[in-house]
Amino acid sequence: MTAKCPSVGEQEKLVEWLNLNAKASGPIYMQLAERMRAAILSGHFDSTSPLPPERELSALIGVSRTTVRKSIDVLVAEGLLDQRHGSGTYVIPRVEQRLWGLRSFSQEIRARGMNPSSVVLEKTVAQPASEEMLALGLGSEARVLRYNRLRLADDVPMAIERVTIEHSLIGDIAEIGDSLYETLAQRGRPPVRALQRISADTVSPRDAELLSVRPDSAVLVLERRSYTADGTVLEFTRSTYRADRYDFIVELTMQENGVDLVRV
Known part of the structure; x- marks a missing residue:
């Protein structure tokens, strides 16, 4: 696929989105990279x-091709753009997960028209560690499944x-399918609610290799405890998400007596 010439209307939008501030300080290519970054994160470019x-x-914005190239290089290094030989430069699509409703990774990805898959890293039954006993409310005599993917x-x-x-x-x-939640539902133990905590961190060297990101990349760490209908703690999950590909969205509404969080 080759890049088509933008229409007059598309050209006007590009100029508006990428308009540079003549009074701004700093290298022009960094200013352009900042404007392009904002346009990408706002969804102005089709992936x-x-x-x-x-x-x-360069002709539309009024800067040199070298400036445009250096700006694109910055965004490629940040994981926002992908340069494909013989095809062009594309915006890398991001997944947005709204933090309301309880859905598995597979359900979330399918809802966005993509195909989920997994590579099993560990699938073992063992005695629980102290953190696992505390999270799941288990005794030392219990056995736990560690399922890492x-x-x-x-x-x-x-x-x-x-x-x-x-x-x-x-x-x-051995009978666990691609979606753990679907397997639990088939066993008559579906999760009905969950508590989640999200934090930012720097990826470990091992996880960087698995996620195909730089060792110093930022990641989002999500801890989840899900519960069955009778209040039993069902799972303890710690997930590491690529911050350059995944967004978590929370919707807030204003109420008469302050801000009410309606979708979590």
């Missing part, structure tokens, strides 16, 4: 079509999911 070629962008969307690594669940709730681990 299924290539950006206009460097020559067209690399989660992918359209074959692109998105997250590393490390799940701990009481072994008696899952049964034969």
